[in-house]
Amino acid sequence: MKKNNIVLIGFMGCGKSTVGRKLAGALGYEFSDTDAMIEASYGMSISQMFAEKGEAYFRTAETELLRKLSDEAEGLVLATGGGMPMREENAALLREIGTVVFLEAKIETILERLQNDTGRPLADGEDREARLRPLYEKRLPVYREAADYILDTEGKSFYGIIEEIKTIEGKATKR
Numbered sequence: 006m007k008k009n010n011i012v013l014i015g016f017m018g019c020g021k022s023t024v025g026r027k028l029a030g031a032l033g034y035e036f037s038d039t040d041a042m043i044e045a046s047y048g049m050s051i052s053q054m055f056a057e058k059g060e061a062y063f064r065t066a067e068t069e070l071l072r073k074l075s076d077e078a079e080g081l082v083l084a085t086g087g088g089m090p091m092r093e094e095n096a097a098l099l100r101e102i103g104t105v106v107f108l109e110a111k112i113e114t115i116l117e118r119l120q121n122d123t124g125r126p127l128a129d130g131e132d133r134e135a136r137l138r139p140l141y142e143k144r145l146p147v148y149r150e151a152a153d154y155i156l157d158t159e160g161k162s163f164y165g166i167i168e169e170i171k172t173i174e175g176k177a178t179k180r
Contacts, residue, residue, distance in 0.1 A: 009080055012099050013106055013108055014089065019109070024108060032171070051063065081102075104173070107148045109148070109155055
């Protein structure tokens with residue numbers, strides 16, 4: 006049986022953290038961001054972890070965190086890192102933690118949102134679109150498969166997105 010948690014997945018810049026904070030407030034839940042939890046636990050930024058330890062090390066840290074949350078989390082809105090559902094084990098753990106909502110946004114919207122954003126290892130550097138578009142296209146089917154509910158965020162306010170998530174909580178979803 007699913008726990009009383011909401012897990013937000015999607016590509017970087019789709020609004021998981023912003024929506025998650027506002028949704029948690031609206032529901033009276035706690036809010037957590039997996040990237041922030043990993044940074045606090047390991048005492049280094051995600052960018053630093055990628056640079057010093059590598060992406061595989063970071064992905065293992067994500068899985069370890071999800072195992073812990075699958076045992077403990079209750080009354081939580083969880084914003085995940087964009088690559089978290091890419092490991093099959095992680096996708097299963099996310100579903101154990103709670104209702105998984107994919108915040109879908111077009112790559113053009115995401116690129117616009119990330120325009121002045123730094124500190125995202127996979128997005129930093131020259132020709133961001135050339136790097137991110139193939140990654141987005143690779144992840145999109147995985148997000149859709151991992152989700153209990155797919156929410157198209159295009160043209161919607163944060164309030165509208167939150168209201169839509171509140172209506173699906175507790176109902177049968179696409180799975």
